[in-house]
Amino acid sequence: MFAVTRRLLLRPGWIEDAAVLAKTIADERIVRNLARAPWPYSLGDAQRFLKTPRDPRYPCFLIFDRTANPVQLIGAIGFDDESGAPELSYWIASDRWNRGFATEAVRAAIDNARISLGYRRIAAGHFIDNLAAGRVLEKLDFRKTGRSMRRHRLEQGYEADWVAFELKCGNGLAHDAAMVPALAA
Secondary structure, three states: OEEEOOOEEEEOOOHHHHHHHHHHHOOHHHHOOOOOOOOOOOHHHHHHHHHOOOOOOOOEEEEEEOOOOOOEEEEEEEEEOOOOOOEEEEEEOHHHOOOOHHHHHHHHHHHHHHHHHOOOEEEEEEEOOOHHHHHHHHHOOOEEEEEEEEEEEOOOOEEEEEEEEEEEOOOOOOOOOOOEEEOOO
């Protein structure tokens, strides 16, 4: 699957992306907010991530800023089955923070998965000290579930408090008419 927005292209990662992926995510400010990313993040980690077979019900995309010249990898977003419902996770390169890229990418991924995979409920969350992730989720109508839990932070080697959110998807395009779903498998 692919998704195109006003500024972004979301597409599956390919092994040819490994070097730029490793370089882009190799920022402790990013990895400390992720539950499953190792630190330090190496080229081998990127290659393993890109070679890992994906369940087609839980897609994963690399996020590219298509307004940059040349087009630049700026993050990743995907779904997993950690919590009994499709669970969203994402990261954005730190030099792109506070520009709306996370909101735009999350919106596109949600709409794409809802349309092509029939998602009706999506789980998400963030470590309690990552308030920016919570603001992104709230902007896109995710609601706190009232549950908090402990999740392992692979990078830091300990468990930390996690705030759980969920989104109940409607019937129409969930968010933005500017999102152009490109529904190719």
